[in-house]
Amino acid sequence: MQKTLSMGRGRVLILAWGVLAFATAHADVTPPHIRDAWARLRDNPKTYDQTDQFCRGKRLDAACELPGNALQGGGTGVCRSSVNDRGEIARSCIRTTRVEIDSDxxxxxxxxxxxxxxxxxxxxxxxxxxxxxxxxxxxxxxxxxxxxxxxxxxxxxxxxxxxxxxxxxxxxxxxxxxxxxxxxxxxxxxxxxxxxxxxxxxxSPPTFERQFSPASWLDKLWQ
Incomplete structure (x- = not known):
């Protein structure tokens, strides 16, 4: 997930639990295999190499559900794609439940x-x-x-x-x-x-661990 999370005084807005990735980065520090994967994703937003158990068999932007309460990372979400550090396009359930904590x-x-x-x-x-x-x-x-x-x-x-x-x-x-x-x-x-x-x-620790599996040949047909 990972955005730079600046935890200042006041409200902390948690938008998602899991992997956060950025499609843009300084070209001089982004490895070629990461840039290539983002280029593939830009050319075809529907493509992906692997998916977590919550988005298996689901299309891009489909609704999904993460188990557990809001503190444990649970809640409703949508299936989105991002690039991991191995240069693979991963589709996973990203929580859209809006959670605000006044942590002070x-x-x-x-x-x-x-x-x-x-x-x-x-x-x-x-x-x-x-x-x-x-x-x-x-x-x-x-x-x-x-x-x-x-x-x-x-x-x-x-x-x-x-x-x-x-x-x-x-x-x-x-x-x-x-x-x-x-x-x-x-x-x-x-x-x-x-x-x-x-x-x-x-x-509270999350009640789940993401388990990724490769996209099947049928999944590839829908891409």
């Missing part, structure tokens, strides 16, 4: 790799108050306090919790467990890169 997680706190942050790390180790901090086009300073959503405030990893959310505009609540999760934010600096932060959130 502070913004920021994403840290780039140690290699990129070496100037900042060296500055911290020198501990010279007369020397200004280096100005870098990405974050290197970790949060002063561990980050947590409002459902796990005052709790520890493994504690039970409950998430309040709106599902297609309707208020709902589901039980979960507090766990530390890594969140990512992508940025561009001499190539596409990723910054990370750890947040304790109330969640």
């Amino acid at each position: 997680v502070p913004s920021g706190g994403f840290v780039a790799s140690p290699a990129l942050c070496k100037p900042y790390i060296d500055w911290v180790q020198r501990n010279d108050p007369s020397e200004p901090a280096p100005v870098l086009p990405f974050g290197c300073k970790p949060p002063a306090q561990p980050l947590t959503d409002r459902f796990c405030k005052g709790r520890a990893v493994g504690d039970v919790c409950a998430v309040e959310m709106r599902v297609d505009g309707k208020p709902e609540q589901y039980p979960g467990t507090c766990a530390n999760k890594w969140q990512s934010e992508r940025f561009y600096y001499m190539g596409s890169r990723e910054a990370l932060r750890q947040v304790m959130t109330c969640g």
Whole structure:
């Protein structure tokens, strides 16, 4: 799935559970087999090489259903196609159920790799108050306090919790467990890169695992 998910303070809008792929990328960093697969998909939007169990035998944009409650990634969806990292066109059920969670997680706190942050790390180790901090086009300073959503405030990893959310505009609540999760934010600096932060959130694992199988000869005829 993966969009760069910037988890700022306020509402988090979850549009889909599963694989998110982008049809556009910087040509200098996109492998040829990925570009070729996207070109195939642009030329024939109906084509696909494999499909998950929820869209098996279904056409593009057909309705599908993911099991489990909204916190577990379940809900209604549609069959859409994207390109995976092996250059295969995969058709899968992408959730369209609109889920909004007011998590109240502070913004920021994403840290780039140690290699990129070496100037900042060296500055911290020198501990010279007369020397200004280096100005870098990405974050290197970790949060002063561990980050947590409002459902796990005052709790520890493994504690039970409950998430309040709106599902297609309707208020709902589901039980979960507090766990530390890594969140990512992508940025561009001499190539596409990723910054990370750890947040304790109330969640529940999905009730399903996607299982992909190749498109059959009959499926190929419909393409």
